[in-house]
Amino acid sequence: MxxxxxxxxxxxxxxxxxxxxxxxxxxxxxxxxxxxxxxxxxxxxxxxxxxxxxxxEDKTIKNRLHPDFRPADQAAEVARLVGLGAQRVDVGQGDESWVVLADPEGNEFCVLSSRAG
CATH class of the missing domain: 3.10.180.10 (2,3-Dihydroxybiphenyl 1,2-Dioxygenase, domain 1)
Incomplete structure (x- = not known):
């Protein structure tokens, strides 16, 4: 290939x-x-x-594909991204270890739990 x-x-x-x-x-x-x-x-x-x-057109439905990011410090990274303009969103994830955010045009992405070590 x-x-x-x-x-x-x-x-x-x-x-x-x-x-x-x-x-x-x-x-x-x-x-x-x-x-x-x-x-x-x-x-x-x-x-x-x-x-x-x-x-x-504007985005209207949940993304079928989204990126996941594994930070060193989840809370700090979520705060930084929200400070840049991301928003917390509920896509039906429930109570999970990751945080779902959306960029300024509404595209979802996840910030996973902090890296070990």
Whole structure:
């Protein structure tokens, strides 16, 4: 097999604003800042990246695919992300060890329990 995972594409009403939010949230760099396709990566040459593509409609239902992040300190990371503009959301998860957040356009992601050690 000769496949390379290039990127995950996220639909966005405002790709630049959402892409910059995720770049700040992840500490990634911008590799393409076009208004209709905004791309970030961990480093300029490291894949996969996130590509934010413009769409005319708002998000209306729960994501079928979402990223999970494992922080060193869950409470501190949740507070930092909420401070950047994320919101806590209830997608029916109940009482779990992870926290479900949504980015400024409503895309869900999870902050898992803190890493051991």
């Amino acid at each position: 000769d496949l390379v995972w290039e990127q995950v594409v996220m639909d966005a009403r405002d790709p630049v604003a959402l892409g910059r939010w995720w770049a700040d949230a992840l500490g990634w760099v911008v590799v393409n800042d076009a208004a209709d396709e905004f791309e970030i990566r961990p480093t300029p040459d490291q894949l996969p990246g996130l590509l934010f593509a413009v769409v005319p």
